[in-house]
Amino acid sequence: MTGSRAAQRYAKAILSLAKDRNLAKEVNEDMTYIAKTVKSSSELRSVLKSPVVKESAKMNSLKQIFKDVNPITFQLFGVLAENNRLELLTMVATRYNEQYNAMMGIQVARVTTAVPLTPALEAKIQAKVKELTGNEAEIKNTVDASIIGGFILRVGDLQFNASVASQLTSIKRELQNNTYISKI
Structure with a gap:
């Protein structure tokens, strides 16, 4: 992905500055807000x-849209503009969130479901994460109707696939193997 190394470096620098000023949490909230806002606005x-x-026009737009963010976040806008790298803003924000979560020991659980998670489903998934890892995690939900039902849970390098599509594939494989064996 173009610019991801640069985004990683910018995020690391901003996190270091925010930690030094005891504002890492506030800047993390800004970065979450920025990432969501930019991702939701094609314009x-x-x-x-x-x-x-x-x-300069991009900076003015950012200052108007994100007028309530922390001064450290404004400094990031300035640095990115100075280096003609404002197109990396979303990526920097995402990398900052990842680094902040790692620093705070917060894991991210990526959950793929056929329908959006309800609070009850989220609680069940949180329980499964705790069972698998021993810790709670921030849940990021992706909706993919092709899994038919159930869920696919990814936490770090662990994956738990409880999707209906996976179960159907498993049954299909088993039937094919049994059919093949019976022909022998």
């Missing part, structure tokens, strides 16, 4: 990626 993404729009 803002277009402006940030456009080589035609001047960095």
Whole structure:
């Protein structure tokens, strides 16, 4: 992914600065807000990626949209603009969140479901994460109707696949193996 190494370095620098000023949590909240806002606005993404729009115009837009963020976050905007790297803003925000979570010992559980998670389902998934890892985790939900039902849980390098599609594939394989064996 283009720019991911640079985004990692910017995120690390901002996290270090925020830690030094005891504002890491506040900046993390800003970064979460920025990532969600940019991802949900195709116009803002277009402006940030456009080589035609001047960095000063991009900065002015960011200052208007994110006027309530921490001064450290504003400094990030300035540094990215100065280096003509404002298109990396979402990636930097995401990397910051990841580094902050790692620093705080917060794991992220990625859950793929056929339908959006309800609070009751989220509680069950949280219990499964605790059973598998011994710790709680922040749950990120992805909806994928192709799994039909159930869920796929990924925490770090662990994966627990309780999807209906996986079970159907397993049954299909078993039937094929039994059919093949009976022909012998």
